Amino acid sequence: xxxxxxxxxxxxxxxxxxxxxxxxxxxxxxxxxxxxxxxxxxxxxxxxxxxxxxxxxxxxxxxxxxxxxxxxxxxxxxxxxxxxxxxxxxxxxxxxxxxxxxxxxxxxxxxxxxxxxxxxxxxxxxxxxxxxxxxxxxxxxxxxxxxxxxxxxxxxxxxxxxxxxxxxxxxxxxxxxxxxxxxxxxxxxxxxxxxxxxxxxxxxxxxxxxxxxxxxxxxxxxxxxxxxxxxxxxxxxxxxxxxxxxxxxxxxxxxxxxxxxxxxxxxxxxxxxxxxxxxxxx
Ligand SMILES: Nc1ncnc2c1ncn2[C@@H]1O[C@H](COP(=O)(O)OP(=O)(O)OP(=O)(O)O)[C@@H](O)[C@H]1O
Ligand SMILES: O=P(O)(O)OC[C@H]1O[C@H](OP(=O)(O)OP(=O)(O)O)[C@H](O)[C@@H]1O
Ligand SMILES: [Mg+2]
Numbered sequence: 001x002x003x004x005x006x007x008x009x010x011x012x013x014x015x016x017x018x019x020x021x022x023x024x025x026x027x028x029x030x031x032x033x034x035x036x037x038x039x040x041x042x043x044x045x046x047x048x049x050x051x052x053x054x055x056x057x058x059x060x061x062x063x064x065x066x067x068x069x070x071x072x073x074x075x076x077x078x079x080x081x082x083x084x085x086x087x088x089x090x091x092x093x094x095x096x097x098x099x100x101x102x103x104x105x106x107x108x109x110x111x112x113x114x115x116x117x118x119x120x121x122x123x124x125x126x127x128x129x130x131x132x133x134x135x136x137x138x139x140x141x142x143x144x145x146x147x148x149x150x151x152x153x154x155x156x157x158x159x160x161x162x163x164x165x166x167x168x169x170x171x172x173x174x175x176x177x178x179x180x181x182x183x184x185x186x187x188x189x190x191x192x193x194x195x196x197x198x199x200x201x202x203x204x205x206x207x208x209x210x211x212x213x214x215x216x217x218x219x220x221x222x223x224x225x226x227x228x229x230x231x232x233x234x235x236x237x238x239x240x241x242x243x244x245x246x247x248x249x250x251x252x253x254x255x256x257x258x259x260x261x262x263x264x265x266x267x268x269x270x271x272x273x274x275x276x277x278x279x280x281x282x
Contacts, residue, residue, distance in 0.1 A: 005065030008047035015087040023200040070177035074118040085179040103171040113149035141165035206280040215272040
């Protein structure tokens with residue numbers, strides 16, 4: 001059985017379970033379930049606090065886990081990223097009342113509140129800055145109003161929480177984060193069960209990011225058309241019964257699909273269709 005850690009709460013939890021479900025795994029129906037055995041797929045899921053996942057994985061008790069890159073780095077655990085999952089994307093930044101500081105270099109002697117002490121202490125040290133760090137579990141934006149710190153370092157997505165607290169980011173972003181699959185560092189090679197699990201998740205990412213595009217085009221224009229739809233490897237080009245025409249089939253990124261359809265039409269392509277991909281193995 002492959003043993004996998006899954007976030008049980010917070011921003012990572014829903015999207016992680018949704019992705020696993022889309023990859024064909026059973027997922028818990030009820031948020032109080034702590035362990036779920038998917039015997040058909042020979043996988044055991046452990047629902048754990050996102051912050052603890054890197055620690056379990058680095059201990060070797062669990063084979064792999066889903067967590068945030070920021071949480072992995074903050075934990076300092078001996079675990080490494082093996083796949084980026086594209087959700088729970090955020091930036092980790094310093095913020096304060098406007099006029100407090102322009103960059104990390106101005107933070108000497110100040111107090112910084114954060115839930116990510118590991119990341120912040122390392123960043124200050126790397127920049128040669130001596131500042132105090134105060135740990136808070138959440139709602140860090142309020143620490144400035146309440147006088148616990150002059151500066152915060154926190155996760156920023158839309159920036160709404162900062163604006164609501166009258167704060168503004170400053171300096172360079174400390175890091176970019178997203179949900180990632182992790183495993184213990186120093187594992188040699190990839191176990192077949194882990195490789196299969198990763199292929200399934202990669203299949204979900206492909207199904208979410210690409211559509212299949214089909215169209216008919218005159219032979220003279222086929223080179224220009226396939227330049228617009230190169231596919232992942234190479235597009236399929238098949239003869240049509242109607243002489244002088246071919247049918248082309250290729251995967252294209254979903255977000256470019258409408259623009260590509262317009263350009264193909266301008267080139268003379270007709271019967272241009274896009275269809276969703278439900279699952280994939282590349
Ligand atoms: N608003 C957000 N948008 C995108 N990602 C976020 C957001 N807030 C937190 N994250 C990401 O989620 C992970 C943190 O998950 P965690 O469950 O610890 O915190 P949370 O989502 O803030 O939940 P909690 O309510 O327990 O604080 C980190 O990887 C972080 O970058
Ligand atoms: O830029 P935004 O879109 O506003 O998102 C960022 C906010 O979201 C998270 O907070 P959460 O709601 O999880 O509360 P918490 O601070 O208690 O963790 C994070 O800690 C920020 O405060
Ligand atoms: Mg939070």
